[in-house]
Every structure is written in C-alpha cells, then in structure tokens.
Amino acid sequence: MPWRTIPVIPFDQRPPAPRWRPPAFAAGSVWLVGAGPGDPGLLTQLAVHALAEADTIVYDALVDGDILSFARMGAKLCFAGKRGGKPSPKQPAITELLIREARDGQRVLRLKGGDPFLFGRGGEEALALAAASIPFRVVPGVTSGIAAPAYAGIPVSHRDVGSAITFVAGHAADGAVPSTLDWGAIATGAPVLVFYMALKHLPEIVAKLIAGGRAADEPVAAIQDATTRRQRVLESTLQAVVADVAAAGIEPPAIIVVGGVVSLRASLNWLGVEPTPEQRVG
Secondary structure (H helix, E strand, O other), rough: OOOHHOOOOOHHHHHOOOOOOOOOOOOOOOOEEEEEEHHHHOOHHHHHHHHHHHOOOEEOOOHHHHHHOOOOOOOEEOOOOOOOOOOOOOOHHHHHHHHHHHHHOOOOOEEEOOOOOOOOOOHHHHHHEEEHHOOOOOOOOOOHHHHHHHHHOOOEEEEEOOOOOEEEOOOOOOOOOOOOOOOHHHHOOOOEEEEEOOOOOOHHHHHHHOOOOOOOOEEEEEEEEOOOOOOEEEEEEOOOHHHHHHHHOOOOEEEEEEOHHHHHHHHHOOOOOOOOOOOOOO
C-alpha cells in the first residue's frame, strides 16, 4: 500500500485513551513476574508496579541489580538464585518461602529472569501455590531466547531464512542433557534453534545435532550476558562453536542460536557490539 493511502489522524482529533490502572497487589498473594533478560528498559509496566508494591522479593541469580533498584524502600530482598555447580537454594525451600511469606500477609514478588513460564520453573511454583490455596498472578516477561538474538542483531524469524523456531533447554532437571527429547527431530525440525542453559553440555548437544542431520557449517551465535552492558557475542559454525566458545571464554548465562538467521547480523547489528577478531570464525 503506498504510504499516501494510509490515513493519518491529527493528534487533536484522536479519541482520548483510557488511563491504564494496574491491578491491586493484595496482601497475602504472590506474583510470579518475569524480569526480562537484564536491560531494565525491557521490564513490563506490571513488573515495575510489582517491584514498587512488594513487601518481599524473592529473586533469581539472573535478575540484574539495576532491576532491583525499582524495589520500594523497606522491601525484604531474598536471593534464591541457582547457578550450575555452585551451592544454591533448593526448589522446595524456595516454594516454602513463598508460601510462608504469603501466609504472613506479605505481598510476595517472585522475580525471575526472562519469562517465569519458559524454562523458569514458574509452572512448578504456581502449582505449589495453587495447592496451598495462595492467590497468585503470573506476569510474563521478555524471554532471553528472543531478546538476546535481537540485541545481537539476529531476528529469530525471517520469511526468507527461518519461519519456524524451536526453543530447547540445554539440561534437564537432573542437570544432564535431556534424554527424553528426539534429537533427530530437533536437528531437522526447524530452521532456527535457540538453546537456553546449554554451555555446559555444548559438545554433546552439537554432536547430537550433527548426527541428527544438521549441517556442520551452519552459522551459530553464542550470546553472553544479553541486553546488559556486559553483552558479548561470538559468531561461529556448528562444527567449530565448541572450540570457539572455549577459546573466547564465553560463560553462562548465554543463549545459543543455530540457523541461517545468524548471518543477518552482518547487516543488523544495531547495538554495535562486534566480536573480536579471535572470536569471529570464517
């Protein structure tokens, strides 16, 4: 449609927009809130509202410190972060804390990096709250599987390159590579694969993808600390990414993107975060 045929309504002729009013954060309830991938600008209005109202905030390791600055003065901050290979709170203890604080009449904010229902154990916590008859609300967040590629200049979908996406957790509940997945189907089922929490098992995952039929020379990106001031991006190929990640010292948290969309970064790297020469492959 030519742009001249698109109607433009003068500002003074537009109907008044209703003012948005946030829902009440009731005492004795729990909000499961996605904090996004790190950039405070990606918080939703509901997330900011919850931070300003909560009495108790139970937050994960992936919640950036800048985001906690939105918490109201006097709020109780409880760290409940889990990091692989390091001492961390167990899930039953976290769930018990949420229930206990709510029963004490607190407005409890469970703040999780990314989205609470996408590889964030939010479903487990919501089920426990429901079983304990604790009122709760779920506030979706911007997931790192979409935001990390976007901040690296990689669209996770593109009509000419990838019109389907598969999101995969790089480890199961026991910490091992998920054994119940059909890795052959994952390898060939979608043109774009996005892996969460996959660095530890990257050699095995790469081997499974190539054995399942994925092209060894396919572009891959590893994005560390996405959307933060510490963001690093490594470009590689499927057959070389394990060695390149080790050489570049890429560490968790990181998102791995596999697919032709990675090649679009050459034109779309809007943030200007370029890999160093030793990180760039090919």
